[in-house]
Amino acid sequence: MIYDLIRSNRTYRRFEQHVPVDRGTLEELVDLARLSSSGGNLQALKYILSCGEERNGLIFPRLRWAGYLKDWHGPEEGERPAAYIIMLGDKEISSHYSWDHGIACQSILLGACEKGLGGCMFGAVDKKGLAEDLRIPDRYEILVVIALGKPKERVVLEEIGDSGDVKYWRDADGVHHVPKRKLQDLLLDF
The missing domain is CATH 2.20.180.10 (putative fmn-dependent nitroreductase like domains)
Incomplete structure (x- = not known):
């Protein structure tokens, strides 16, 4: 059972953009991360959820898509993610997230897969630009952005x-x- 779920949990870079992912689904996925292990049980991870066109439009251009595909600069309109989860570290709680965000990302992506969704985890992000666009206070460090949607590939x-x-x-x-x-x-x- 877990073997099949992990095997089907792939990194997707093209999505059925018109198929929405609602905020409730994003909250359910973050709840899986919340219940996952945390170093020292400090629980220093925080999340920004996005499933609306305006905020999604601010996030999308700050991501760097598929480094090995040199002639492809990311999904075209109609193939873009329907939602995002931005994972932050709260530096006022801890500055040592070392493995927490990896565990949390895996929990989110496995949960998404179980719901018939796909995702792509980004470390290659214009973090400074994204923090400015979303007015993220300095106490938070952008760790990862997870793009989500119904896979189109x-x-x-x-x-x-x-x-x-x-x-x-x-x-x-x-x-x-x-x-x-x-x-x-x-x-x-x-």
Whole structure:
């Protein structure tokens, strides 16, 4: 069960933009993150939710899409995310979020997948510009932006070839291919 959920939880970069994701759904996903583990149980993560055109329009241009796809600068109108969750660290609670946001992101993305949604987690964000656009106070550090929506693309996993190249790519039909290392290549025995 968890294996199937993790295997189907892929990074999606094109969405059915016209299919809305409502605030209640975003709150349910953040609640999964809230219930997840937190270093020292400090719970220093905070969230900004966006599912409206105006705020989404401020967030979208601040994201850097698909570094390996050099000739693609992000989804076109009609393929953009319907919603975003911006994950912040509250520096007045703690300055050590080290693994908290990774755990929280995984919880959010697995919850989204279970609901038939897809997501893309962004660390490549114009954080200064986004903080200015959304008037985020200095006490908060932008950690990650999660784009969400109904997927509009197919993503397939495949084994890394003999070249060892880990770069994802799209074929002529727009199918997104993600090379993964073999399990045996990850296991060490000293």
